[in-house]
Amino acid sequence: MKIAIVGLGYVGLPLSIQFARSGVTVLGLDVDAEKVELLNKGRSYIKHIDSAAIAEMTKANLFHASTDFSGIRDVEAVIICVPTPLNKNREPDISFILETGRAIAPHLKKATLVVLESTTYPGTTDEDLRTVLEEGSGMKAGADFHLAFSPEREDPANEQSKVKLIPKVVGGYTQGCLERATALYSKAIDTLVPVSSCRAAEATKLLENIFRSVNIALVNELKLIYSAMDIDIWEVIEAAKTKPFGFMAFYPGPGLGGHCIPIDPFYLTWKAREFDQHTRFIELAGEINTRMPEHVVHRVADALNERRKAIKGSRILILGLAYKPNVDDERESPSYVLMSLLGQRGAQVDYYDPYLPSIKPTRQHSKFAGKKSVGWNQSTIASFDLVLIATNHACVNYQELGNWAQCIVDTRNAMAGIVSGPAKVWKA
Numbered sequence: 001m002k003i004a005i006v007g008l009g010y011v012g013l014p015l016s017i018q019f020a021r022s023g024v025t026v027l028g029l030d031v032d033a034e035k036v037e038l039l040n041k042g043r044s045y046i047k048h049i050d051s052a053a054i055a056e057m058t059k060a061n062l063f064h065a066s067t068d069f070s071g072i073r074d075v076e077a078v079i080i081c082v083p084t085p086l087n088k089n090r091e092p093d094i095s096f097i098l099e100t101g102r103a104i105a106p107h108l109k110k111a112t113l114v115v116l117e118s119t120t121y122p123g124t125t126d127e128d129l130r131t132v133l134e135e136g137s138g139m140k141a142g143a144d145f146h147l148a149f150s151p152e153r154e155d156p157a158n159e160q161s162k163v164k165l166i167p168k169v170v171g172g173y174t175q176g177c178l179e180r181a182t183a184l185y186s187k188a189i190d191t192l193v194p195v196s197s198c199r200a201a202e203a204t205k206l207l208e209n210i211f212r213s214v215n216i217a218l219v220n221e222l223k224l225i226y227s228a229m230d231i232d233i234w235e236v237i238e239a240a241k242t243k244p245f246g247f248m249a250f251y252p253g254p255g256l257g258g259h260c261i262p263i264d265p266f267y268l269t270w271k272a273r274e275f276d277q278h279t280r281f282i283e284l285a286g287e288i289n290t291r292m293p294e295h296v297v298h299r300v301a302d303a304l305n306e307r308r309k310a311i312k313g314s315r316i317l318i319l320g321l322a323y324k325p326n327v328d329d330e331r332e333s334p335s336y337v338l339m340s341l342l343g344q345r346g347a348q349v350d351y352y353d354p355y356l357p358s359i360k361p362t363r364q365h366s367k368f369a370g371k372k373s374v375g376w377n378q379s380t381i382a383s384f385d386l387v388l389i390a391t392n393h394a395c396v397n398y399q400e401l402g403n404w405a406q407c408i409v410d411t412r413n414a415m416a417g418i419v420s421g422p423a424k425v426w427k428a
């Protein structure tokens with residue numbers, strides 16, 4: 001069996017590896033020629049994805065990457081894993097999905113299955129994508145070709161999270177489409193969860209991410225309340241976690257980051273308006289989470305104040321640029337917001353992140369492009385007035401940090417259990 005996977009990123013690449021390991025030949029399609037070239041040389045460009053896994057499938061002739069979509073002619077199924085960001089007005093931008101639809105439609109054969117995996121609002125697959133596929137191919141979904149939605153549940157850098165073992169939700173445009181899609185995924189994935197429609201599958205993924213966003217907002221709010229009462233939220237969560245039922249631990253932080261949680265809930269907010277529905281929980285969670293960096297900046301000001309210093313003129317080091325520990329992904333990272341807020345207040349801000357040696361040019365954070373991570377040594381770390389822990393990478397030596405830094409503001413409880421001088425560590 002041969003399939004195509006479009007979008008060889010954090011989602012499409014692990015999925016390609018899993019299909020190839022299951023004996024399915026994968027044509028990997030991407031618009032980024034550099035990634036295509038690297039992958040064909042058997043090299044990964046994502047830290048937590050091993051080059052050996054890429055080399056294994058290219059050597060076995062089970063994977064080939066290309067920018068040429070005409071290869072769609074020779075495959076039985078096409079899986080789409082392209083980005084779904086928000087535009088500058090924070091509205092859904094499904095242009096990557098539609099572009100992909102237009103690129104594959106002219107090459108679609110009868111009976112080909114097309115599955116969308118990108119997170120999006122209900123209706124994207126059976127309205128928006130279906131329309132461009134039907135227009136471009138002259139065929140009808142459900143009758144001439146098959147159409148389905150199956151959300152990815154990737155958890156980058158989580159060793160326990162294996163594509164094969166994570167149950168996969170699948171919804172089809174018709175019953176026939178669902179059967180084709182479950183037959184495809186059952187080749188590579190152990191447990192499938194069929195649902196009644198593409199929309200139900202799209203809504204399932206949004207529920208999962210909204211659940212996280214709302215619960216993170218809840219612990220972020222409790223952090224502020226408990227902190228005012230001189231109670232440590234981290235201690236409280238550890239204690240609550242011992243309840244064997246009805247509780248799931250979420251952790252506070254400096255703000256939301258990554259490609260999913262800060263973005264996906266607003267796909268539903270936008271779509272809900274069409275149905276005159278309000279998404280109050282989502283809006284409130286967004287409001288609380290986006291205010292977190294401001295709270296952190298206040299703690300930085302307090303910590304410096306205690307040392308008779310102001311933010312203005314201070315040298316501040318942000319520890320961790322990635323949005324979560326142990327990954328090299330800095331999309332939507334709150335570290336950028338912290339760098340901006342502190343910079344606006346006159347601080348001289350640098351960062352340290354062993355996984356992101358320099359900041360690549362992006363539309364969102366162009367002013368930071370080219371900035372380099374500082375080195376990890378005593379004289380460099382001690383030269384900063386304050387170190388702000390934004391991400392708790394496991395490879396960082398926090399005892400050294402405790403020994404070297406003048407003052408630390410910790411948003412991740414990374415300094416728990418570390419012996420450091422009195423009044424040196426401020427939780428935020």
Ligand SMILES: NC(=O)c1ccc[n+]([C@@H]2O[C@H](COP(=O)([O-])OP(=O)(O)OC[C@H]3O[C@@H](n4cnc5c(N)ncnc54)[C@H](O)[C@@H]3O)[C@@H](O)[C@H]2O)c1
Pocket residue numbers: 006007008009010011012029030031032035081082083084096099100117118119120152153154155156259260
């Ligand atoms: N990263 C995650 O942990 C995660 C988890 C679950 C779901 N998702 C969802 O999966 C989707 C993909 O996310 P990602 O993190 O893999 O993104 P990514 O940016 O890592 O990868 C997307 C890839 O698509 C390519 N691309 C863009 N436009 C294209 C086009 N028109 N044709 C072909 N290729 C194109 C890009 O070059 C890139 O390599 C998003 O909808 C995201 O919300 C991501």
